[in-house]
Amino acid sequence: MKKILAIAWKDFRITYRDLTALLVNIAAPVAMTLVMSFAFGGSDTGFSQIPVGIINLDGGMIGDIFINTFESEELAAYLLPEQYTDIETALNALESDKLAAVIVIPDGMSDMLNDPSGDDSAPISNDGLKIELYPNITRPVSVEIIESILDSILIDLNAGFAAGSLGFSQLIQEGLVTTEELSNGLGEAIGEKLEPIFGDGSSQVTLDAVYQEADSDTGFSWLSYMAPSMAILFLSFSMTNSARSILSEREKGTLPRLLISPNHPGVVLVGKMMGTYIIGLAQVFIFLVISRFLLNVHWGGTVQVFVFTVVMVLSVASWGILVASFARNSGEASAVGTAITLVFAALAGNFIPRGNFPEWLKTIGYITPNAWGIEGYLNMINGATFSDMLLPMVVLLGMSILVLMTAGYFFQRQYRN
Amino acid sequence: MIRKIFSIVKADFLLEFAYPISWVFFLGLPVLFTIIIGVALGGSQAPQPSDVDTRPSILVIDLDQTVSSGLLLESIIKDDTVRLVTVNSIGQAEFEQEQNNHPAILTIPEGFETALQENKTLALPLRLGESSYTTIAIENSLQSALQQSTAVWKVARGSLVILGERKDLTETEAQAALETALTDAQEILKNPLFSVEINQDPVSSPEPVDIMNGFNQSSAGQLVTWTMITLLGGSIIFAMERENGTYQRMMTTPTSRFTYFIGKLLSRLLMSLVQMVILVLFGSFILKVDWGDSPLLLLVFLACFGFAGTALGLMLGSLVKTAKQADALTTILSMMMASLGGAWWPLEITPPIYQSVVRVLPTTWAMMGFNDIIIKGQGLEGILLEIAVLIGFGLLFCAVGIFRMRNNTN
Numbered sequence: 001m002k003k004i005l006a007i008a009w010k011d012f013r014i015t016y017r018d019l020t021a022l023l024v025n026i027a028a029p030v031a032m033t034l035v036m037s038f039a040f041g042g043s044d045t046g047f048s049q050i051p052v053g054i055i056n057l058d059g060g061m062i063g064d065i066f067i068n069t070f071e072s073e074e075l076a077a078y079l080l081p082e083q084y085t086d087i088e089t090a091l092n093a094l095e096s097d098k099l100a101a102v103i104v105i106p107d108g109m110s111d112m113l114n115d116p117s118g119d120d121s122a123p124i125s126n127d128g129l130k131i132e133l134y135p136n137i138t139r140p141v142s143v144e145i146i147e148s149i150l151d152s153i154l155i156d157l158n159a160g161f162a163a164g165s166l167g168f169s170q171l172i173q174e175g176l177v178t179t180e181e182l183s184n185g186l187g188e189a190i191g192e193k194l195e196p197i198f199g200d201g202s203s204q205v206t207l208d209a210v211y212q213e214a215d216s217d218t219g220f221s222w223l224s225y226m227a228p229s230m231a232i233l234f235l236s237f238s239m240t241n242s243a244r245s246i247l248s249e250r251e252k253g254t255l256p257r258l259l260i261s262p263n264h265p266g267v268v269l270v271g272k273m274m275g276t277y278i279i280g281l282a283q284v285f286i287f288l289v290i291s292r293f294l295l296n297v298h299w300g301g302t303v304q305v306f307v308f309t310v311v312m313v314l315s316v317a318s319w320g321i322l323v324a325s326f327a328r329n330s331g332e333a334s335a336v337g338t339a340i341t342l343v344f345a346a347l348a349g350n351f352i353p354r355g356n357f358p359e360w361l362k363t364i365g366y367i368t369p370n371a372w373g374i375e376g377y378l379n380m381i382n383g384a385t386f387s388d389m390l391l392p393m394v395v396l397l398g399m400s401i402l403v404l405m406t407a408g409y410f411f412q413r414q415y416r417n
Numbered sequence: 418m419i420r421k422i423f424s425i426v427k428a429d430f431l432l433e434f435a436y437p438i439s440w441v442f443f444l445g446l447p448v449l450f451t452i453i454i455g456v457a458l459g460g461s462q463a464p465q466p467s468d469v470d471t472r473p474s475i476l477v478i479d480l481d482q483t484v485s486s487g488l489l490l491e492s493i494i495k496d497d498t499v500r501l502v503t504v505n506s507i508g509q510a511e512f513e514q515e516q517n518n519h520p521a522i523l524t525i526p527e528g529f530e531t532a533l534q535e536n537k538t539l540a541l542p543l544r545l546g547e548s549s550y551t552t553i554a555i556e557n558s559l560q561s562a563l564q565q566s567t568a569v570w571k572v573a574r575g576s577l578v579i580l581g582e583r584k585d586l587t588e589t590e591a592q593a594a595l596e597t598a599l600t601d602a603q604e605i606l607k608n609p610l611f612s613v614e615i616n617q618d619p620v621s622s623p624e625p626v627d628i629m630n631g632f633n634q635s636s637a638g639q640l641v642t643w644t645m646i647t648l649l650g651g652s653i654i655f656a657m658e659r660e661n662g663t664y665q666r667m668m669t670t671p672t673s674r675f676t677y678f679i680g681k682l683l684s685r686l687l688m689s690l691v692q693m694v695i696l697v698l699f700g701s702f703i704l705k706v707d708w709g710d711s712p713l714l715l716l717v718f719l720a721c722f723g724f725a726g727t728a729l730g731l732m733l734g735s736l737v738k739t740a741k742q743a744d745a746l747t748t749i750l751s752m753m754m755a756s757l758g759g760a761w762w763p764l765e766i767t768p769p770i771y772q773s774v775v776r777v778l779p780t781t782w783a784m785m786g787f788n789d790i791i792i793k794g795q796g797l798e799g800i801l802l803e804i805a806v807l808i809g810f811g812l813l814f815c816a817v818g819i820f821r822m823r824n825n826t827n
Contacts, residue, residue, distance in 0.1 A: 020742045039767040130614040138788045139765035148557045158609040159568040167579025176583040194575045208540035209556050212547045335438040346453045355547030356457040
């Protein structure tokens with residue numbers, strides 16, 4: 001055991017004295033997580049303020065409704081509205097990708113609502129009551145959000161004017177008011193009574209939307225997703241690199257020298273594997289601590305995070321060791337290991353949240369330790385207890401044993417002679 | 418000189434493809450990633466046979482079974498974003514959910530119409546899958562449908578308020594007036610007064626582009642990602658040749674430094690061009706991504722991106738100490754630069770300051786150019802700035818790389 005630890009410790013020291021390894025193992029995942037959290041602002045959907053240009057040529061009540069809504073506090077987190085005075089400047093900004101969309105409220109829109117005859121109950125043609133939207137087609141998601149906000153305003157506006165039109169025509173039909181009375185301010189006074197129904201635009205009947213993760217305290221956030229995701233991705237890279245050192249030693253002649261020493265060949269190989277594992281453990285634990293204090297990621301209960309990490313690192317390391325067991329040289333180990341790392345990362349959702357995957361792709365992802373790792377850490381971030389984590393831990397442990405046994409078989413074949 | 422350059426190019430090609438695994442990185446993984454990321458980003462928008470309904474399905478349990486709940490269902494159908502699967506009981510819903518994993522379940526509770534009638538508060542339970550582009554789109558669509566269908570009640574109640582200002586209504590009269598108003602409101606709202614007119618971007622493609630197709634993003638994005646790996650792979654060759662003395666020995670031969678660098682840069686550039694052209698053809702013919710009408714212009718842009726990446730490989734090769742370091746950094750740096758530059762997810766969902774900061778990366782400019790070609794269908798004029806910036810990046814990286822290589826070996 002002492003010999004195994006001595007070999008492992010030697011590999012560990014060599015790795016963490018190498019600046020490149022430190023960059024790849026520690027700095028890169030922290031930097032990537034930091035950049036991701038900056039990029040997505042810690043918001044639930046990943047969206048941040050969408051720049052939208054508004055040209056209010058109307059200057060009346062309708063124009064004010066749109067401006068007030070787009071500049072409201074409720075939408076301030078999603079929109080970055082900017083008013084323009086001329087369409088050319090706004091479209092130039094759109095063309096140069098500074099805006100996601102330009103909204104034009106046409107001139108005289110409010111005036112058109114007031115019939116020149118003074119009959120507020122008369123039907124109004126909707127020709128010319130069109131809000132113009134110029135979308136930036138390179139920002140389809142932002143445009144969809146802006147469109148849905150516009151739709152929401154229009155539904156309420158249409159309902160408000162429909163109510164007025166219907167109510168006033170009833171009053172006139174029943175001879176309760178005259179058109180003159182309505183145009184002399186009575187219409188406006190009565191219209192104000194509609195304020196409780198249409199005033200804040202909100203409805204008494206709403207949707208109570210609950211997303212799958214929303215039963216937790218924190219819900220989904222890019223930071224909570226990307227932190228474990230980057231930790232596992234960079235762990236996979238370093239495990240591949242570390243395991244291939246077995247082959248590098250063979251190429252340099254140090255491994256054959258070790259194998260002819262009084263040490264049992266198994267001791268040497270287990271020592272090398274142990275070194276890989278300790279390097280991975282150190283990498284993930286350092287990342288957990290840094291991300292906890294620097295990025296404020298709450299990983300969950302200490303005991304379950306510790307045990308889960310021990311099992312998860314073993315599982316990822318076992319794949320690196322498997323590659324080293326059958327590769328003919330360190331170059332091949334590096335190429336195959338990197339390929340496996342990337343395929344696993346793509347299937348598991350290390351780059352794009354798994355929630356966006358169709359079911360079949362999510363299921364395929366479970367053949368990788370990455371998917372179990374990401375979901376395990378996410379569950380712990382969302383408050384999973386030790387017993388909740390038993391299944392992923394058992395799966396990861398089972399995977400490790402199976403992969404290590406296969407690696408053992410290949411090692412035996414390689415080093416038998 | 419041409420013959421020497423050709424020899425260097427040939428040697429580099431032979432070295433690069435000496436092992437079959439190289440093809441995995443060159444074509445296998447890029448194709449796999451393009452498909453996976455495209456499916457993840459595009460979801461239901463991924464290309465499908467025309468007779469297949471690709472809209473996400475939602476399960477609706479209508480426990481109210483009234484005119485109002487019917488109106489809500491009609492509005493959802495009219496919105497056309499989702500495919501409706503209606504069931505009559507919770508038990509049936511659970512069975513259906515078990516069979517087909519629907520991304521959303523909406524319950525219209527008993528008393529929905531009464532709540533609208535009496536202007537009472539009511540929340541309709543909507544269970545959604547994990548937060549994703551699809552589930553967010555479903556929530557938005559249902560929100561809009563609910564607002565649309567309940568607007569009828571707002572109109573009817575509003576008109577009643579107006580009538581009540583001048584007429585004292587008995588309860589029976591009020592009820593009768595409300596029912597009439599509801600019918601009238603439905604008619605009026607069929608032709609809404611205000612609407613939105615969408616004007617296409619004046620310089621956009623005359624042909625409609627499926628802007629929500631995830632493959633538009635993944636085809637260009639993964640091309641940038643994997644070509645960067647090939648291009649930065651040049652750093653390993655530069656570092657290796659410096660490390661094992663090949664570069665120094667070359668400098669003692671009649672081959673000039675200029676010939677050496679041109680040969681090296683050209684081999685990497687040609688390699689990346691072959692890779693990019695294959696990936697463009699794959700995107701174009703298999704994934705039906707519209708890569709624009711001008712193959713020549715596209716080739717020019719690919720070459721500019723290739724030049725910037727090749728030069729970056731040279732610079733990286735001159736900065737690292739060993740080929741092993743270059744090897745460890747190539748994939749990670751490529752992945753990082755590509756993802757930060759908008760190759761993995763659209764930059765539009767990031768804050769404006771982030772979008773400005775990442776313009777220091779050549780990958781950002783490459784993605785901007787590809788988006789202009791694919792989505793906007795722009796010509797040379799539209800991507801001139803991107804071309805100029807990429808060439809600028811290339812020249813800068815080349816200068817630093819050659820300077821460092823000379824210094825390192827002197």
